[in-house]
Amino acid sequence: MSIIDYLRKSLALTQAIIALVLSILIALLVSGYSLSLHLSDQRDEAFSLAQEILTAAEGGATNAAWTLDPVLAEQIVASMTALGMVQDAVLTGETGNIIAADRKPVQEKKYLIAWVTSNFIGDEILGERKLYIELNNEMRQVGVLSIKLNPTPLAQQFLTFAGSVIITGLLQAVTIALVLLWLSSWLLTSPLRRVTRSISKIDPENPDPRTLESLTIHATNEMGQLVNHIQQMLKGLISAQEQLRNLATRDPLTNILNRTLIADRLSQAIITAKRNHSKVAVLFIDMDRFKTINDSLGHDVGDTLLIEVAHRLLKTLRSNDAVGRLGGDEFLVVIEGNNELSELMYVVQRIDETLTLPYFLADREIRTSGSIGISIYPENGADTNQLMRCADLAMYKAKASGKHWHFYAKEMSDKVEARLNIEAALNYAVEREEFHLNYQPKINSETGKLVGCEALIRWNNNPEDISVEGFIKIAEENGSIIAIGNWVLETACQQIKRWEKEYGGISVAINVSARQMQEDNYVEHVLSVIKKHDVNPKLLELEITETVLMKALDKSFIALKKLRQHGINISIDDFGTGYCSLSYLSRLPVDILKIDRSFVSGEQPSTAVLEMIVAMAKALGLKTIAEGVETQEQKDWLIQEGCDYLQGYLISKPISSKELEEKFLVNLN
Structure with missing residues (x-):
């Protein structure tokens, strides 16, 4: 060698x-x-x-x-x-x-x-x-x-x-x-080669410890121990393969069926029900307050709670029913053979009751419950995905209503479909030029002369029958409000500049959403648009609601202060409905308080609240404007209370820029 x-x-x-x-x-x-x-x-x-x-x-x-x-x-x-x-x-x-x-x-x-x-x-x-x-x-x-x-x-x-x-x-x-190399005095190559040859014959897909060649002369030394250990490893490999097969079908935390197998069980149940002309009920369960419990008491307690929930479900259901964990705190139950609604209701009520019982975890009593959405084959769907989706929608309906369970209804699916249509249309509405602005005039309460207007967005080709407040809320949630808000600012500034050239200029107010205020470059964007259109900043007014303002007070304060330093007017919209305290209000960089219409033309107008707001505004050196003025009586009352500006259908409904010019601006001077 x-x-x-x-x-x-x-x-x-x-x-x-x-x-x-x-x-x-x-x-x-x-x-x-x-x-x-x-x-x-x-x-x-x-x-x-x-x-x-x-x-x-x-x-x-x-x-x-x-x-x-x-x-x-x-x-x-x-x-x-x-x-x-x-x-x-x-x-x-x-x-x-x-x-x-x-x-x-x-x-x-x-x-x-x-x-x-x-x-x-x-x-x-x-x-x-x-x-x-x-x-x-x-x-x-x-x-x-x-x-x-x-x-x-x-x-x-x-x-x-x-x-x-x-x-x-x-x-x-x-x-x-x-040192170890120097101390090694001989090699054991021959028995190792024999062991290697026998190991190479082992089928990894079907291992057998008996395949190893026995070493008689090395039975008691390290080599024999090595062979024994390899045999033990092969046995461990067999056990591990069995565990892997179990993991492929079982949730590792709760040991109930995992998402894949519970969906398969539902699919098999549908096939059986179709053959037997029977029904299958699908229960989508989401644990209430789980995130709060998990975050406050720790993930260990949260895991223990999920294990206990799985145990209770198994104990409550029949042996031929199936329960699986979809992930997180979501469970799916498949119930076969309950053709009568009363039978299914009995099972649902038992599940509800067992999930509502107190849990004793981490030396304390924890109370929670499950929101259960229920769909039924074949009424609500003919396949696994559709039934699970319907049960999921029903669960959200149960959670929103405050009830513990809710059956799926077609109206829920229609609402979701309508919402998706609106979201898809909103994403391209600006690009397709589907919006326009109407303007609602604001007058001086003493002189009756026009002092400005509020720009209000309108959607020309919305795919569903939805209010302005409705599509604005959806735009806030899906993020398209940023593009819409930018379009409103651009369009309003263009209109301000045109009116300034032709009529000497009037103030135009636009609404600012929470998502816009959270943008890091919002201030810079507003200033760049003003500069782009050569607009007098004093003719632009930004309306911020109390809710938007208080969500991120420090950030809002800094942004509004910068904008106000450049001459832009700031007003607090819907004032009186939020929680802006006097101490905060005295420090905020605002010019106008816009009194919410509920205090003027709501079901129960509040003279006391209006008097307090007007007095507080005067004490702070702020102007007040009342929106929702609809009757002469309301107008006289507001003038008597000392409100500075008025806005509402009595003065004018929101109208186009051309109508506002013809009715108000031609006689402005």
């Missing part, structure tokens, strides 16, 4: 290679453990440093937040960022408004530093301290002081320490492998 052949078949060399790999892995694991401890200590020191800095600045920051002293606040955050590792410092007030903030320029990190920071240390090391003052023997929070440390120095220290640890570990691994 040549040296090359010896090396190729050398067990000693193989052992050395294995030992080297294992030694390196062990060295890396030990090194990793050491590095993790070191990294943990570094992070703890960094967080401790952040807390020390916050403690040092707490007193002054509290004073600055309480007194709203921007100079003191700027000095405090600047002194904090002057420290070596402090990257950012922010002082916010009790409403979340930013009083002062300072930030060091961020230096570009080298690739290795950036990789270590991102994967091990974290891009941010944050510290936060809530600021309190004692007022009338009570602690009142007046603000929050927060900082962010620069992780780059930690990454540099970590890399230096990691290099020395890893190099030392690798040298030890190589030394151990060389």
Whole structure:
């Protein structure tokens, strides 16, 4: 045997290679453990440093937040960022408004530093301290002081320490492998080849431990033990294949049928029902409040709840019924042979009752229930997909109605189909020029003269009978409101410019949706459109509802402040129906409060509320406009209460731009 052949078949060399790999892995694991401890200590020191800095600045920051002293606040955050590792410092007030903030320029990190920071240390090391003052023997929070440390120095220290640890570990691994190679004195190639030949004859699809050749002379040594272990592995492989077959049909968490097999069982049930002229009921079950339970109590409790639900369903159903888990907290039950509705209702009520019983998990009592949607073959569908879809729709109907169960009805499918048609049409409505704007005039309550109008969108070719509010809501939900809102802004600005040239200009108000306000570049887009059409910003008014405003107060405040600084008027639409408090209202950059029509022409107009809104607006230096003015009596009442502007069908319904010109603008001057 040549040296090359010896090396190729050398067990000693193989052992050395294995030992080297294992030694390196062990060295890396030990090194990793050491590095993790070191990294943990570094992070703890960094967080401790952040807390020390916050403690040092707490007193002054509290004073600055309480007194709203921007100079003191700027000095405090600047002194904090002057420290070596402090990257950012922010002082916010009790409403979340930013009083002062300072930030060091961020230096570009080298690739290795950036990789270590991102994967091990974290891009941010944050510290936060809530600021309190004692007022009338009570602690009142007046603000929050927060900082962010620069992780780059930690990454540099970590890399230096990691290099020395890893190099030392690798040298030890190589030394151990060389020693093992030197200690290996003979090879066991012949029995290994025999074992290899017998292993090659084993069918992996149908393994048999008896295929292995027995080694009589090695029965008690390591080689014999190896053969025995391989036999055990083959037995384990057989067991694993059985488990895989089980996993292909069973849900791994609850051990009931999985989505694939429950759908197959439903398909088989349909075939049987078709042959026997019988019925099949499909129950789509979604657990109520599961996400809340899962998020608040943890995934372990959520998993235990699902297991208990599966157990209860199995215990409640008959042996010939099938139950499977579709995923998440959704279950599907297939019930065969119940031709009478009363029989099915009995089963549904039993399921409802057993799912509503309290669950005792994690040493506490948890109460939940299931929303059950029911479809029936052949009335609601002739195939698996259709029946599951109908049951799913019925489940959502049950959840929306607050009832625990609901049978599928064709009207539900028609509503879904109509919704899909509207969504599809909305996606191309702007491109197909299917929208136009009508304008509803607004007059001065004292003089009766036109002061502006509100632009109201209309859809010319909508595929379904749907109100403006209806298709706007759908556009909000599917995202097409962005394109629609951009079209409204463009069209309104074009109209403003034309009226400015011909009639001296009037104010035009447009509505802004929640999705538009959430766009990061909304302010820039509005300003660019104004600049594009050379529009006087004072002639554009943006109407924001209280709900939109309060969803993201800080972001809305910043956006509206920027727009108002450029001369654009801001009004709060439907005022009085939301939850905008006086403290927030006094700080908001708004010009007009638009009183909701329910207080003017609703079923129960409220004089007290209207008086309060008008008085509050005057105290804050804001104008008021009442919408929904439909009678002379309402008009006189609003004038008497001191409302500044009026809008409604008494003055004019929404009309085209041409009609508004003929009825109002020609006599404007």
